[in-house]
Amino acid sequence: MARRVGIYTRISRDDEGDALGVARQHRDCERLADLRSWQAVKVYEDNDVSAYKRHVVREQFELMLSDLGAGLIDGIVAYDLDRLARQPRDLERLIEIFDERPRLEFATVTNDVNLGTPDGRTMSRIMVAFANKSSHDASRRIKRKHLELAQQGKDSGGPAPYGWLKEDRSKVDPKAAAAIREAQREILAGVRIGTIRTRWQEQGLGNPRAGTKRMAHHHVEHILTSPRLVGYRTYHGEVLNDEDGRPVMGEWEAINTLEEWEAVCAAVAERKQKQPGRSLARKYMLSGIARCGLCKTKIRGQINQRWQPGSKATKFTYQCSVVNGGCGKVGRVGEPVDRLIAELALEEQRARAAATTVPIDQRWSRNAELEQVNDDITQLVNAERSKQITVTTLLQLLPGKERQRDELKLERARFYKELKQSEAKGDAANLTLDEFFGLPIERQQEIVLHRLSAVIIHPAGKGRRRFDPSLIEPVWR
Template sequence: MARKVGIYTRISRDDEGESLGVARQREDCERLADLRNWQAVKVYEDNDVSAFKRNVRREEFELMLTDLRAGLIDGIVAYDLDRLARKPQDLERLIEIYDDRPRLEFATVTNDVNLGTADGRTMARVMVAFANKSSHDTSRRLKRKHLELAQQGKASGGPAPYGWQKGDPEKVDQEAARHIKEAQKELLAGVRIGTIRTRWQEQGLGNPREGTKRMAHHRVTHILTNPRLVGYRTYHGEILYGEDGSPVMGDWETINTVEEWEAVCAVVAERQKSQPGRSLARTYLLSGIARCGLCKSKIRGQTNHKWQPGSKGARYKYQCSKVNGGCGKVARVGEPVDELIAQLALEEQRDRAASADVSPERRWPREQELNDLNTDIAQLIEAEKNKSISVSTLLQVLPEKERQRDELKLDRARFYKEQKQAEAKDDAVDLSLEEFFDLPIERQREIVLHSLSAVFIHPSGRGKRVFDPDLIEPVWRE
């Protein structure tokens, strides 16, 4: 009976995502298995996966070891030993299995190393040690090259980030840029990252990795706050600064202005700091906004679990609950209350916009002060280089100026955050009622709270329950 073997294929980088490299390895390995009269029963493929980097788990490699140890396969065929292992510890795990099962088969296309013999294992250890050193040397050279490219403001290769054209990473993808700016505007208006992520995943936006079931929250956050949006060059995730203390600018087209980008970053940082790990999701428009007209306690929406699609009953209601410290005596069907309040809020904002003076966008008043500080810092650094001042003198003056600069930058981000948030929240003037309810629930609540501070729901009394708008009392903001 033919021996059953597994074929292992791997390539470290597959920027195009077409799996051509592993396909070629597979063909050569299948040909070798046929020559040995072995039956290839499974292909273990780790495409676009490094065997050298730390904290990288090769899922198919681990599965292959498990199957080999369990006796589901009788050996391994690989294109080359360095496809299997570039770290000595990975090779030793494999050798341990061959120690326990001496009759296991092993073959590679490019050389004749047999892990079943002592000489073969010694040779394999030497080869992996050299492959490991080669990877270290390559990594060191690449890091130096990437730093040099970063300092020059050039891209360091790889696939284009979301927002730029796949074939030309220096050119903006206008459609993707539009989605990014729309999402940023929603974020400024109060919409959660989770809501944006869900919509993007449904629409296939954000260049999701093939095979992923759910786009990661941090990936969407990174896309919306990426320093690349304003042309800033980064290195190892941090903005790279030049010798003059200014950010190094990349040689690609930008999507945001600095003011827009800083406002978005400030909103994200503010949310992470004020409510870490806490969900801001709401289900009903007036939960926590509505209050009982009798006891003044907050009212929350409650699902009507008896409701079925097509039935005449209410899907949800606003109920004063004793569980939440209320009197439990006031309840109202949710839909007509929401529609009334939404209509009132939209009308109030249209009236306010019609009577308001349209003022041009205000600039941060301390821009010149920040520019002067940046100039002072650059001159100090240059003076130390020219030996006009000593390092000791530089370190006496520089930290205070850097502290002042950072405080000013924080103040600028806060200024534009508030300005952009106000613009985003005011953008409800032309909404119809239908368009309002098509918005994410967080955006709906922001629009209502822009006009109202609370809504009192008064008891309807006995008798026939007909919706009476006079029993719904909005409390307008001053």
């Protein structure tokens, strides 16, 4: 009976996502299995996955070890030993399994190492050690190259970040840039990143491999707050400064102004600080806003299902719940309540917009002061380089200037956050009712809460009754 073996393939980088490298390995490994009269029953493929980086988990490698230890396969065929392991500890895990099951088979296309023999294990340890050193040396050279490129404001290659053209990553992609700016306006208006992520996933936005992977929350957050948007060059996730302490500017077109970018970053940071780890997801517009007219407990929205012959109709209601500490005596179909409150809130917005004539100052008043502090820092550093002052003097004067600079930058970020939030939230006056209900639920709530502190739903009595607007009491701020 033919031995049942698994084929393991891996490639560290696949920028195009076409998996051609692992496909070539697969073909060569299958040919070798046929020559040995083995039956290849499963392929374990780790495409675009490093075997050297310690924090990377190779899912298919782990599955292969599990199947090998459980006896589901009788051996492994790989293209080369360094496809399997570039860290000695990974090799030792594999050797332990071969110790426990001496009859396991092992073969590679490029050499004839046998993990089933002591000599083969010794040779494999030497080969993996050299592969590990090779990866370490390459990593050191690449890091040095990337730092040099970063200091010059140049790109490091790889797939174009979302927002820039794939053909020329220095040029802005108009469609992607528009999606980023729109999402940033939504963030400033109170929309959750999770809501934006869901919409982007459905529309195929924000992911260079749209449709193949589910977008992560932090991935969308990074796109919307990346320093690259304003032209800043980063290194290991931090904005890189030049010798004068000023941000290094990259050789690409910016999508945001500094004011827009700082406003979005400040809004995201503020939201994390206010609601750490808490979900802000809402399904209904008046969730957390509506209250029972009898017991004044917050009313929650819920789905009511009504079965009809051949179909299933659903309606949501606002229902006072005993589970939430309420009296359970007040409930109302949700849609007419939402429409009434939306009409009242939009009408109030229009009235206030018509009465507001005071212009808003669009510029931060202390910008010149910040520029002067930056110049002072540059002069101090240059004075130490030219030996006009000592290092001791520099270190006495510099921390105070740096604190002053950081405080001013924080104040500037807050100013533009509030300004941009006011602009993003203040455009509701021109919305129609249909446009309002087309907005994300967080945006609807933001508009309603801008003028209302609560909505009290009074009891309508027993039996079927027509909707009575007088029983819905808005509490204005």
